[in-house]
Amino acid sequence: MSDPLIEATYIATRPDRDPEILAEQIAREQSLEIVPELIPDQIRWRYLGRVLEVSRQGEERWAFRIGYPAELASAQAGQLLHLLYGNVSFYPRIRLLDLHLPDALLDTLPGPLGGIERIRTQIGVRDRPLLMTVLKPRGSSPEHLAGIAGRFARGGGDLIKDDQNLVESEIQSFRNRINICTQELELAEEDTGKRCLYLPHVAGSGDHLRRQLEAVKEAGLAGVVMCPWVMGLETAASAAREFELMWLAHPAMAGAFTEAVDQGIASPILLGKLLRVAGADISIFPGSGGRISSAHDDDRAVCRALTEPLGQLRPTLPCLGGGKTLEAAPESRQRLGIDHAVLVGGDLLKRGEAIEAAVRETLERF
Amino acid sequence: MSDPLIEATYIATRPDRDPEILAEQIAREQSLEIVPELIPDQIRWRYLGRVLEVSRQGEERWAFRIGYPAELASAQAGQLLHLLYGNVSFYPRIRLLDLHLPDALLDTLPGPLGGIERIRTQIGVRDRPLLMTVLKPRGSSPEHLAGIAGRFARGGGDLIKDDQNLVESEIQSFRNRINICTQELELAEEDTGKRCLYLPHVAGSGDHLRRQLEAVKEAGLAGVVMCPWVMGLETAASAAREFELMWLAHPAMAGAFTEAVDQGIASPILLGKLLRVAGADISIFPGSGGRISSAHDDDRAVCRALTEPLGQLRPTLPCLGGGKTLEAAPESRQRLGIDHAVLVGGDLLKRGEAIEAAVRETLERF
Numbered sequence: 001m002s003d004p005l006i007e008a009t010y011i012a013t014r015p016d017r018d019p020e021i022l023a024e025q026i027a028r029e030q031s032l033e034i035v036p037e038l039i040p041d042q043i044r045w046r047y048l049g050r051v052l053e054v055s056r057q058g059e060e061r062w063a064f065r066i067g068y069p070a071e072l073a074s075a076q077a078g079q080l081l082h083l084l085y086g087n088v089s090f091y092p093r094i095r096l097l098d099l100h101l102p103d104a105l106l107d108t109l110p111g112p113l114g115g116i117e118r119i120r121t122q123i124g125v126r127d128r129p130l131l132m133t134v135l136k137p138r139g140s141s142p143e144h145l146a147g148i149a150g151r152f153a154r155g156g157g158d159l160i161k162d163d164q165n166l167v168e169s170e171i172q173s174f175r176n177r178i179n180i181c182t183q184e185l186e187l188a189e190e191d192t193g194k195r196c197l198y199l200p201h202v203a204g205s206g207d208h209l210r211r212q213l214e215a216v217k218e219a220g221l222a223g224v225v226m227c228p229w230v231m232g233l234e235t236a237a238s239a240a241r242e243f244e245l246m247w248l249a250h251p252a253m254a255g256a257f258t259e260a261v262d263q264g265i266a267s268p269i270l271l272g273k274l275l276r277v278a279g280a281d282i283s284i285f286p287g288s289g290g291r292i293s294s295a296h297d298d299d300r301a302v303c304r305a306l307t308e309p310l311g312q313l314r315p316t317l318p319c320l321g322g323g324k325t326l327e328a329a330p331e332s333r334q335r336l337g338i339d340h341a342v343l344v345g346g347d348l349l350k351r352g353e354a355i356e357a358a359v360r361e362t363l364e365r366f
Numbered sequence: 367m368s369d370p371l372i373e374a375t376y377i378a379t380r381p382d383r384d385p386e387i388l389a390e391q392i393a394r395e396q397s398l399e400i401v402p403e404l405i406p407d408q409i410r411w412r413y414l415g416r417v418l419e420v421s422r423q424g425e426e427r428w429a430f431r432i433g434y435p436a437e438l439a440s441a442q443a444g445q446l447l448h449l450l451y452g453n454v455s456f457y458p459r460i461r462l463l464d465l466h467l468p469d470a471l472l473d474t475l476p477g478p479l480g481g482i483e484r485i486r487t488q489i490g491v492r493d494r495p496l497l498m499t500v501l502k503p504r505g506s507s508p509e510h511l512a513g514i515a516g517r518f519a520r521g522g523g524d525l526i527k528d529d530q531n532l533v534e535s536e537i538q539s540f541r542n543r544i545n546i547c548t549q550e551l552e553l554a555e556e557d558t559g560k561r562c563l564y565l566p567h568v569a570g571s572g573d574h575l576r577r578q579l580e581a582v583k584e585a586g587l588a589g590v591v592m593c594p595w596v597m598g599l600e601t602a603a604s605a606a607r608e609f610e611l612m613w614l615a616h617p618a619m620a621g622a623f624t625e626a627v628d629q630g631i632a633s634p635i636l637l638g639k640l641l642r643v644a645g646a647d648i649s650i651f652p653g654s655g656g657r658i659s660s661a662h663d664d665d666r667a668v669c670r671a672l673t674e675p676l677g678q679l680r681p682t683l684p685c686l687g688g689g690k691t692l693e694a695a696p697e698s699r700q701r702l703g704i705d706h707a708v709l710v711g712g713d714l715l716k717r718g719e720a721i722e723a724a725v726r727e728t729l730e731r732f
Contacts, residue, residue: 206608294456
């Protein structure tokens with residue numbers, strides 16, 4: 001029996017050679033990267049990518065559906081990303097638009113540890129979208145950040161993430177900051193009876209990354225923020241798995257893939273399906289209508305990729321980011337239903353002492 | 367005294383708002399990512415990015431030179447990358463074109479462990495460009511790959527890398543393969559008196575990555591191949607440092623940054639300066655004239671970024687890749703001088719038993 005196939009659909013715009021030939025070249029480049037005459041039959045059969053379909057999509061645009069033997073992904077999200085777009089990233093005007101993963105591969109990828117279901121259970125909210133805020137700016141005292149966290153939680157807010165610019169070189173500073181924020185949130189929970197999840201930002205590599213994750217576990221927190229497109233998708237995924245922590249994927253650097261014209265990887269794949277198979281419990285991406293929004297991609301498609309049935313993988317919580325306002329926060333419910341979160345940063349933080357009331361008022365409109 | 371500044375120059379094409387305002391917004395987005403009224407004076411002074419120059423570059427193009435306090439890079443190549451392009455990756459048509467790093471930051475970044483100088487010393491070649499080949503395809507037996515390595519070395523070849531598609535899930539298979547190749551190269555060295563460096567590909571994360579690096583050390587090899595744009599720049603850099611191994615940076619996925627029109631990060635920065643500060647000893651990038659070449663960037667500029675004086679950092683060996691032929695391999699000497707390597711894969715491998723003679727003949731023309 002032949003290996004099951006990963007099916008990747010690329011759009012080629014103004015292809016620089018015959019589309020059929022280009023499709024064959026991509027299939028070879030991404031799988032074995034070698035001239036055809038050097039591929040023995042038994043290797044060709046087992047590992048060579050194959051063109052499943054070439055179809056015209058309009059003026060100077062073609063769709064290539066290419067099948068890659070699932071074994072080439074080596075059961076790792078990082079290697080899967082590499083397989084789908086590694087060398088072809090240098091080909092002109094090739095965009096990865098769609099991706100189908102066979103069950104045989106999905107069964108080897110763990111997916112989210114908790115995802116939407118565990119997050120809802122932990123905070124006890126089932127019937128509405130979730131509200132998230134962010135602790136910043138860098139340079140603030142831990143007490144100042146804890147004050148923001150406490151007011152947000154007392155207003156009934158659901159999730160708090162560290163800003164991805166919060167980075168400490170000294171582990172003791174990191175530990176101190178997250179402990180002060182955690183204590184403030186425990187006090188708020190005692191008062192309100194409702195939990196608010198706090199996700200500190202961890203970064204770097206090796207021992208320093210491990211010490212941060214240990215500190216998060218010691219503080220009894222449920223998860224962390226990581227930037228997979230900076231630290232590496234597989235690095236983030238395996239760190240979270242090893243420490244049994246949920247993780248929120250911040251999209252820093254991902255715009256290089258999603259926002260390029262006719263090039264890169266579409267958001268529903270990069271910030272949707274790939275993050276879900278890598279096990280992200282929450283994926284933040286630019287929703288429509290904020291300071292930052294995607295030039296090409298529809299946030300509904302990203303939400304679907306994160307939540308619709310995908311093997312046995314749990315759904316990932318989609319979170320609309322990119323400079324949302326409190327005023328606009330409840331609008332996405334019409335478009336997206338309830339299974340998403342909205343991140344409001346600066347527009348909430350500037351309320352200062354009135355954060356608590358602003359959160360309460362916003363949640364009533366959710 | 368104020369913190370020294372990292373100076374980043376971005377090109378904005380068809381800016382979607384007033385260029386001065388856009389430049390200020392980028393400076394804020396990348397440093398503190400917060401509305402101006404929420405930045406206390408002492409944080410503004412220490413951490414806020416500042417616009418140093420806005421200049422018109424022609425029809426609908428502006429250059430923004432922005433200074434970021436060096437502390438924001440947290441003395442990590444990964445965090446530096448994040449600082450330069452994290453959120454701005456989602457801004458339309460902003461490309462990072464140039465980068466100046468202050469000595470105060472360069473002094474904290476280790477740079478290459480060996481670079482050009484140590485590679486030349488180990489292989490004993492001082493007066494010409496170097497020739498590299500690649501072991502592939504995936505699925506070949508270790509003995510077949512070792513045969514390629516041996517013939518290349520006996521012909522006088524300088525460097526052998528694993529193909530980045532060579533990935534083993536079982537550490538024993540990895541160890542077995544690299545040991546067989548290493549033994550073959552030791553036999554060749556006994557015969558020829560010349561060393562050929564072999565760089566196995568390591569991938570993945572956590573324990574599996576560590577076990578591969580341990581196996582490479584045990585085999586007595588000098589370095590490895592890693593894909594920093596897949597596994598994370600800081601992950602690759604710190605893994606190599608911890609094991610005191612040289613590393614070759616493969617550019618898989620990097621085209622998403624370098625090849626997008628008016629977007630992304632120019633090759634001399636991404637595949638040049640950033641890899642050098644991250645400590646890559648060899649950087650492979652698409653040279654002109656191969657199967658893959660860069661649409662925008664000049665390979666001479668990448669070579670300069672890797673080799674010209676940069677603080678106390680050793681020069682990184684530039685390697686032209688992307689499907690070079692044996693026939694064309696010596697041509698780059700005119701343009702680039704001797705301090706680079708040329709990677710020839712398929713065009714050499716297809717010679718089979720005649721690899722040794724082909725290498726010898728090519729090196730005579732170098």
